[in-house]
């Protein structure tokens with residue numbers, strides 16, 4: 061159970077130094093704009109597993125990029141698609157939702173609901189022209205500090221590689237409020 | 238609104254990586270009356286005092302605590318707020334130690350991130366509502382369903398503490414399964430002797446006045462929630478007044494009709510007025526209306542005529558529906574065994590002298606159908622007995638789990654057969670052997686050392702076949718190493734998988750308690766909270782939650798009693814945490830999506846007003862319904878949509 065594949069599985073960028081040095085090795089033919097780009101990412105973490113997993117990474121003092129800003133909810137089941145749309149509207153380049161592993165949700169099944177909603181959300185984002193890679197869903201348990209770090213690094217790399225959200229694509233909000 | 242931002246240096250844990258001066262500078266630029274202060278070790282006694290004093294002296298109305306993880310000290314600081322006269326929910330904690338200082342390489346970046354978090358906390362905090370812990374009155378009485386070892390042990394200890402307990406038992410007797418066993422593993426204690434003191438205490442002990450025992454009864458309906466359940470119970474007539482009856486059994490002899498005795502698995506018959514077995518408690522017979530001639534309109538009075546006590550037999554006894562108010566419910570309905578007809582190669586039901594372990598327990602019992610004599614259908618002493626372990630257990634085609642208790646009773650049988658029929662060959666066919674614990678191995682050791690006992694390990698149930706060879710039976714097998722063979726078996730004892738008790742599905746529906754994938758009652762947490770169900774106020778004990786022996790069933794009973802006694806205290810109110818969902822009736826369209834997503838059955842629907850409402854005792858505050866409500870009519874206290882929007886804006890500013 062603990063090793064569920066993330067929903068949005070991406071090729072791991074090979075070298076993160078590349079971005080710092082401004083080199084463009086993006087697999088698309090996009091121009092090399094991503095060097096100094098610091099993505100803004102909002103992370104919705106459930107209180108019981110994922111937030112605790114983030115704390116675990118903290119107590120192990122493993123360093124990771126500061127781009128993900130955590131917003132705590134009691135359960136991933138609380139993550140309303142509106143939150144994600146709001147984050148994009150307010151300038152996020154990516155969103156990540158972290159939940160307890162299947163079967164481990166403190167409230168039994170909130171994470172199943174969250175996973176379901178995430179699938180719906182990806183369709184909705186598509187309609188707004190937002191790439192689905194910008195909204196990731198994954199599982200992190202309270203003990204998985206290392207996985208938390210990996211997921212964060214991975215997400216930051218991915219979004220960095222994709223570049224900032226295009227301005228025109230951002231205003232999705234009015235309809236959802 | 239005066240808001241204080243309190244920044245804990247945490248020695249140098251935080252201040253090393255986060256520049257508090259920079260934060261002060263930026264924070265004080267924000268609109269509103271904001272005060273910023275650093276404190277060393279805020280969680281220390283000095284730190285808490287400094288915080289309290291600062292809040293009071295500066296008339297602060299809300300507080301942001303920029304410190305360690307709320308998982309560490311949120312409660313600590315909420316208490317400080319309360320002491321300072323503030324509502325503790327007007328606080329927002331920012332985890333800058335675990336989630337910023339300790340994990341960010343550069344000081345500048347860490348400071349920026351801490352600033353974003355502080356900003357978000359301030360924005361969110363401005364919208365937060367003061368919340369109150371509510372208190373409700375509770376009923377400290379308890380309902381126990383099932384009068385087996387687990388239920389009775391719990392009932393007794395709850396009664397001993399002075400609480401009222403209602404026990405609902407569906408059969409006419411108490412004691413559960415073990416009162417049917419002559420001897421018990423691991424120490425070969427006499428079953429009835431071991432349990433009788435417990436049963437006696439329930440019936441006539443010092444605290445039996447606190448126990449209301451309802452036999453031949455069942456729970457029909459339950460409404461309400463933790464602290465205040467209303468239970469509807471159907472009490473079927475016994476037709477015998479158990480208080481007046483002296484248990485002489487005179488009534489049974491003249492009774493002209495009989496039926497198979499279900500307590501002996503149909504291996505013998507009993508009358509329409511009957512005691513299931515000698516020594517059954519309560520020691521008063523009951524009349525089975527399904528066969529009694531009076532129920533068929535005949536004016537038979539033979540039992541009443543034989544009864545030496547006036548009015549002990551009540552022909553016009555009738556079913557009654559009674560209601561009880563309780564604060565907690567303990568489910569202790571035990572388990573059943575797997576239907577061995579589903580494993581046809583073992584010959585159960587199609588060949589003589591093939592018994593399940595439960596049947597064999599009765600055959601061994603001196604108050605059983607053969608009065609303890611082990612003989613074949615032809616009345617002969619069996620020269621060989623095969624005991625088939627794991628019949629349906631550890632088997633993907635039947636039940637995947639190990640039933641845990643079978644090995645032990647199988648070696649109990651080994652011992653008893655050896656004692657009753659010295660020289661009889663006993664073959665154990667097993668997939669795995671399991672008897673963990675400090676006492677449990679002894680019976681196995683005896684069996685292993687016994688020259689008349691042989692072991693055959695098999696891999697798959699299909700590698701065994703019970704066959705008739707003339708008048709004799711034999712088990713032909715392929716053992717785990719692939720070797721084929723055959724063992725004579727005048728008698729076979731099957732150890733079926735332990736399965737959920739009949740009717741646990743419908744009982745679960747009544748209680749709204751969930752079952753696991755095998756159909757056993759599901760625990761709140763298998764390791765940490767195994768005596769609680771997922772529904773608050775409904776507790777579990779014994780074999781209804783998993784196969785287990787008497788020791789564990791009794792311990793679970795005690796564990797459940799512990800939860801109940803510490804959670805529900807007479808005179809004390811039940812405190813309800815305010816982080817729950819609340820339905821705004823004006824906005825609710827009555828679509829009931831919230832009900833379908835609630836894992837705690839905490840939402841009900843008012844058909845008259847056509848709106849949903851949340852029971853705050855049951856609600857655990859996950860917020861799943863809040864996110865699901867298409868009308869935005871459900872508010873998640875302390876995690877409202879507006880609060881979270883503000884936080885999102887704050888971190889992105």
Ligand SMILES: Cc1cc2nc3c(=O)[nH]c(=O)nc-3n(C[C@H](O)[C@H](O)[C@H](O)COP(=O)(O)OP(=O)(O)OC[C@H]3O[C@@H](n4cnc5c(N)ncnc54)[C@H](O)[C@@H]3O)c2cc1C
Nearest residue numbers: 383385386387407413414421422570571779780785786787
């Ligand atoms: C063949 C066999 C031999 C065993 N030998 C031993 C042994 O030697 N030593 C040992 O430690 N363990 C032994 N066990 C295990 C032992 O039987 C269980 O551990 C024990 O019965 C569990 O107790 P309980 O209270 O959970 O359930 P039970 O003993 O099954 O009691 C449950 C009670 O609930 C009642 N009930 C059921 N449904 C309802 C309902 N809907 N409403 C009201 N009442 C209901 C039942 O009538 C019963 O009285 C043996 C098991 C088997 C199958």
Ligand code: FES
Nearest residue numbers: 106135160165166
């Ligand atoms: S509590 Fe973690 S996903 Fe529900």
